[in-house]
Amino acid sequence: MNHLFTRALAAWRNALAVVVRDKGVLLLLVAAPVLYGFFYPWFYATEVVTQVPVAVVDLDHSSLSRQITRLAQADPNIAVTLVTGNEHEAREALWNGTIGGYAVLPADLQRKVLRSEAAVVNVDGNGAYTLINKAVQRGFAEAVGTASAAVEIRMLQAHGQSALQARASRNPVQLHTVALFNPTEGYGSYVVPAVALLILQQTLLMGAAMLAGTWVETGQHRASPGTWWARLLALCTLGMASGLLYFGWIFVWQDYPRGGNPWGALVLLLCYVPTNAALGLLLGLWLGNRERALQVLLFTTLPMAFLAGFSWPVEALPLPLQWLRWLLPSTAGVQASLRLNQLGAPLADVLPHLGVLLALLGASVVGVLWKAALPRPIDTRA
Numbered sequence: 001m002n003h004l005f006t007r008a009l010a011a012w013r014n015a016l017a018v019v020v021r022d023k024g025v026l027l028l029l030v031a032a033p034v035l036y037g038f039f040y041p042w043f044y045a046t047e048v049v050t051q052v053p054v055a056v057v058d059l060d061h062s063s064l065s066r067q068i069t070r071l072a073q074a075d076p077n078i079a080v081t082l083v084t085g086n087e088h089e090a091r092e093a094l095w096n097g098t099i100g101g102y103a104v105l106p107a108d109l110q111r112k113v114l115r116s117e118a119a120v121v122n123v124d125g126n127g128a129y130t131l132i133n134k135a136v137q138r139g140f141a142e143a144v145g146t147a148s149a150a151v152e153i154r155m156l157q158a159h160g161q162s163a164l165q166a167r168a169s170r171n172p173v174q175l176h177t178v179a180l181f182n183p184t185e186g187y188g189s190y191v192v193p194a195v196a197l198l199i200l201q202q203t204l205l206m207g208a209a210m211l212a213g214t215w216v217e218t219g220q221h222r223a224s225p226g227t228w229w230a231r232l233l234a235l236c237t238l239g240m241a242s243g244l245l246y247f248g249w250i251f252v253w254q255d256y257p258r259g260g261n262p263w264g265a266l267v268l269l270l271c272y273v274p275t276n277a278a279l280g281l282l283l284g285l286w287l288g289n290r291e292r293a294l295q296v297l298l299f300t301t302l303p304m305a306f307l308a309g310f311s312w313p314v315e316a317l318p319l320p321l322q323w324l325r326w327l328l329p330s331t332a333g334v335q336a337s338l339r340l341n342q343l344g345a346p347l348a349d350v351l352p353h354l355g356v357l358l359a360l361l362g363a364s365v366v367g368v369l370w371k372a373a374l375p376r377p378i379d380t381r382a
Contacts (some may be wrong), residue, residue: 011230012237019234025062027197028207029235033242036199036271041192052135055082055090055102055365062110064147068121072103072141078139094126101125101136103144192309193341194334196246197272201330202301204239204276205283209293211235212284221285221372228368232277239273247341264347271357272333279329285371308334332356 020026056072058065073080081099084090104122112119123140125133197281211231215221247265287293306312307325314322325331336353339345 003277011226012233015227015230015234015329016237018231019207019238022211022214025207028203028210029238029242032203033245034198037196037242037245040195040199041250044192047160049131049135050076051079052077052100052132052139053081053098054078054136054139055084055093055099056080057084057087057090057102059085059087059107060105060109061085064110065105066112067146067150068103068105068143071146072140074125075139075142077135077142080250091124094124100129100132101140101372103140106166151314193312194308195305196250197333197337198301198305198308198330200239200243200246200272201276201304201328202297203242204235204273205280206294206297207238208235208277208280209284209287209297210290212281213290213293216285217290223372225369228281228372230370232274232281232365235277235280239277240269243269243273250325261340261344261346264345264350265337267347268333268336268340268350268354271354271361272329275329275357275364278368282364282371285368292301304328304330307331310334310338326356327360329357329360332360 019029032112056069058069069080071085078100082090082093082102087102089232090104091100093099094102101124104124106120106122109119109121121140121144123137125136127133145371212221215223245260247269260373283297284290284293287296307317307321308330309325314325317325332353336350336357339350340347
């Protein structure tokens with residue numbers, strides 16, 4: 001038993017040494033995850049888009065329009081940088097990117113409000129940027145809503161109601177909303193934990209495929225199953241280190257949602273990392289070329305992000321893609337990670353996802369061993 005363990009340990013060390021000596025693979029498996037871990041979450045540090053520059057087109061020049069402007073200036077979502085009486089000027093500012101949107105306060109705004117007639121404030125936002133448009137719409141909605149509520153309460157008080165009665169009459173049913181698992185509703189807390197799994201997948205797939213492609217080019221792919229298991233374990237060692245870096249220190253340092261079920265997340269990594277490493281080896285053997293493997297995987301990075309199910313609802317995908325996406329480890333990995341790491345779900349709730357990963361792992365290992373055992377094709381060009 002000790003002899004077998006010593007041989008296995010020596011094979012793992014040799015395989016790890018081969019991986020470390022390949023500078024391109026080492027860059028993908030060590031340097032890339034570390035750099036991504038530091039810099040990618042940094043872009044989303046503010047979590048939510050605030051202080052979007054906007055304009056107010058005041059055509060009414062009344063006390064009500066000035067009140068709405070002051071409320072807009074005080075709203076944290078937007079920053080009023082232009083107050084004008086010319087809508088064309090505001091539109092020009094939107095077109096050249098100076099502002100993210102503008103509100104038009106019509107000329108008869110206060111008169112209609114005092115006559116209890118319907119009054120409309122138009123808000124135009126830059127819909128080409130969803131988060132900016134959302135901040136613009138929310139900021140002006142809050143400003144106009146607050147001003148509208150104040151006018152309505154004053155009218156109710158004028159009919160004899162007290163301030164408390166007027167507030168209750170104006171809003172008899174209170175709505176209390178809670179954003180579970182992402183209390184700040186931050187974009188970073190939504191996207192970074194999922195992208196971390198994609199980064200881990202792509203670096204492992206590329207690194208493993210490049211290694212396997214190199215072994216095919218040099219004839220080293222004709223090896224025993226024990227050698228291939230050692231190679232897989234060496235890749236998993238570096239992959240687990242990157243995974244623990246993300247789920248551990250990076251999420252803590254960047255203060256992203258974490259720790260819902262840390263032991264469950266560890267089990268997920270133990271399934272996710274070997275699956276990607278084995279699939280990368282299989283792709284490298286199949287493509288048979290180091291550069292070709294890298295090119296193919298670079299080309300598929302963006303489609304994999306869309307198919308993972310976090311940037312676009314799965315239900316909106318074409319039906320064939322809803323099935324084919326399960327051939328990618330990131331599909332099951334991202335879905336399981338969000339449940340374990342952020343929702344704190346028990347391990348039993350993600351067993352189907354772990355089953356998918358283990359099935360992909362088994363199929364990939366069988367494919368690697370089968371491909372490596374195939375006889376060398378006879379060269380008929382002689």
